[in-house]
Amino acid sequence: MKQQTKTYNLCLLGFGNVNRALVRLLEERQKDLRERHGIAWQITGVASRRLGWIAHPAGLPVSVLAGGGNPAAADFSSAADIASWLECAEADVLFEATALNVHTGQPASDYIRAALEGGAHAITANKGPVVYAYEELSKLAEAKGRRFLFESTVMDGVPIFSLFRENLPTVHLQGFRGVLNSTTNVILSDMEKGQSFERALAKVQELGVAETDATHDIDGWDATVKVAELVTVLMGVPLKPAEIQREGIRNLRAEALRDASSQGKRYKLVCRARRTAHGVEASVRPELLPLSDPLAQVEGTSSIVYFETDTFPGLVITEHSPGLEATAFGMLADFIRAVSCRA
Numbered sequence: 028m029k030q031q032t033k034t035y036n037l038c039l040l041g042f043g044n045v046n047r048a049l050v051r052l053l054e055e056r057q058k059d060l061r062e063r064h065g066i067a068w069q070i071t072g073v074a075s076r077r078l079g080w081i082a083h084p085a086g087l088p089v090s091v092l093a094g095g096g097n098p099a100a101a102d103f104s105s106a107a108d109i110a111s112w113l114e115c116a117e118a119d120v121l122f123e124a125t126a127l128n129v130h131t132g133q134p135a136s137d138y139i140r141a142a143l144e145g146g147a148h149a150i151t152a153n154k155g156p157v158v159y160a161y162e163e164l165s166k167l168a169e170a171k172g173r174r175f176l177f178e179s180t181v182m183d184g185v186p187i188f189s190l191f192r193e194n195l196p197t198v199h200l201q202g203f204r205g206v207l208n209s210t211t212n213v214i215l216s217d218m219e220k221g222q223s224f225e226r227a228l229a230k231v232q233e234l235g236v237a238e239t240d241a242t243h244d245i246d247g248w249d250a251t252v253k254v255a256e257l258v259t260v261l262m263g264v265p266l267k268p269a270e271i272q273r274e275g276i277r278n279l280r281a282e283a284l285r286d287a288s289s290q291g292k293r294y295k296l297v298c299r300a301r302r303t304a305h306g307v308e309a310s311v312r313p314e315l316l317p318l319s320d321p322l323a324q325v326e327g328t329s330s331i332v333y334f335e336t337d338t339f340p341g342l343v344i345t346e347h348s349p350g351l352e353a354t355a356f357g358m359l360a361d362f363i364r365a366v367s368c369r370a
Contacts, residue, residue: 032065036117038072040138041124045152048355050092064363072116080106082116109138113145122358123151129248132159143167148365150358152179158255176361181253182330183349184357191261198338200261202301205332206325207253210237210244211276211296216326219284246275250311254298264307272310287315293323
């Protein structure tokens with residue numbers, strides 16, 4: 028029996044590299060989505076600081092969007108705020124990919140709240156709303172019969188959250204450690220090979236791995252927010268970044284990394300969390316690891332996380348050299364989960 032196809036109106040909030048990669052991926056997987064999942068789609072809204080709130084319920088030109096072009100040149104409606112934008116676009120799904128605010132999670136949390144209240148599924152690549160508003164947004168999504176999903180927020184779309192939610196029922200996470208920030212990992216790898224901190228940072232910015240202002244990466248904030256998110260969602264303990272011991276890599280020097288390498292050791296920015304009698308203790312800091320440690324073997328943009336559970340003493344997930352397509356894939360997978368009404 029042929030699967031019935033339904034068309035969904037998609038809205039992109041933030042039109043940078045991630046959502047542009049998502050548009051290209053949606054185009055590439057269009058046949059699979061239709062034939063295997065009964066999903067068709069059209070993009071009816073795009074919004075960013077540069078473009079404003081652009082919407083058209085009949086659809087925006089995908090050929091322009093996929094190439095990163097500016098849809099504002101055509102005759103489309105322009106809304107005043109997110110609520111009217113979503114209404115004008117007749118949104119079924121919001122893909123939120125705005126900049127991370129490590130201290131408040133705003134305004135992304137408000138954007139997701141508006142989507143859910145308007146009857147749209149909310150999918151984000153932004154860690155902030157998960158860390159600062161997870162319980163509230165999850166309850167709102169449930170009340171509205173919609174989904175709030177965020178697989179792309181840690182390890183670029185590797186199915187960490189859905190793994191525990193869908194495939195490891197009743198498994199209790201006791202703790203984890205990992206290398207979860209690509210920028211610092213590339214910098215440390217290059218410094219170990221002889222480059223200065225400044226040159227290694229410039230290289231990672233040229234590659235597009237780091238932002239022009241890489242402060243959040245260098246000072247450990249990005250990794251700290253990821254730890255807070257994993258603890259909040261997977262361990263069920265609300266934890267804010269300010270409660271996590273944090274130290275970045277700014278004070279490490281190339282000489283120290285080369286000396287460590289000559290001794291069979293390697294510096295990594297290590298994320299840790301562990302249950303205690305008083306809750307959860309967590310930290311992000313540079314650690315000197317033996318080369319025999321799996322975390323020490325992860326180089327460049329690769330990531331690793333080592334979970335300790337009551338059922339599996341050591342469950343390791345490694346991601347090798349991801350690109351933007353990996354983050355976009357996490358959002359695409361969440362889209363399928365949301366509209367397929369999977370638990």
